[in-house]
Amino acid sequence: MNLITRNTDYAIRALCYIVKSNKDIVSVKELVEGLKMPRPFLRKVLQELNKKGILRSYKGKNGGFVLATRPEKIYIGKLIEIFQGPIKLQEHTFKKKICPEIKSCVLKKKIDVMEKYTISRLNSLSIASLLKTGK
Amino acid sequence: MNLITRNTDYAIRALCYIVKSNKDIVSVKELVEGLKMPRPFLRKVLQELNKKGILRSYKGKNGGFVLATRPEKIYIGKLIEIFQGPIKLQEHTFKKKICPEIKSCVLKKKIDVMEKYTISRLNSLSIASLLKTGK
DNA sequence: CATAATGATACTGATATGGTATCTTTACGA
């Protein structure tokens, strides 16, 4: 099981790189070189971050990406949502096969508790705090 | 994301059913009728529970399955492990692509905390407690 | 206006999950 998939992970790393670079604008080219990740995949990730207002993109020559949100306000939980949809530890809600047993409801409740805990932790963890602690 | 996959879920429901049935021995036939799940899949699940010592199987006419472990000692965490392998919220450890950034390590540590919490909760939740609370 | 950048989108391959099919083995009971 993976709470964080590859594209979310790339997004996090790219954002950290951009923050640390202290540049006006960062191109995909530079990110690929600096982070050693597959270019087309990273491009998709960055495009998505642009659409969602985390980054701002500039087209054309000398174009690239700029942070559109302060790093203290970019939460890992938010990034996971962008790339993986709402955070949840159980998909039961969507499945037709709903267990009619009492037991299932109890289990669901128990997992809900873990889920809430996990979500609240992820939603209070920002890009900035990752960088700060790492220093 | 799903902490609990279908086969684990079936296992939990089957075990609950067996406990509640209060019978000497329960056949797949009865379980299929009682729980409305696909027979061949359920059989695989039960076979696995037998191999792992959670159930004891009896072959031949009037055969079936019997609990081999007390319901207070059957933990959801254990069942997840049987059907899905070690519980983890990140697979990083196995992937070649290890992020050399400090950031990644910090993130990993943060997720480790959530992981430990989740595991400890799952390992203290038993079939018996599911049934008890449900009453 | 050529070029270097991003935007958009369709496609591919690998893996995991959920489920089926089939054949073998075992033991009860008429």
Place this chain on the structure above:
DNA sequence: TCGTAAAGATACCATATCAGTATCATTATG
């Protein structure tokens, strides 16, 4: 003792998701 009803073992298939590629359109700079 032998037919049958049970579980054991195993190989197979369908689908979804994840990871990644390829390609063409658009835009802005110099």
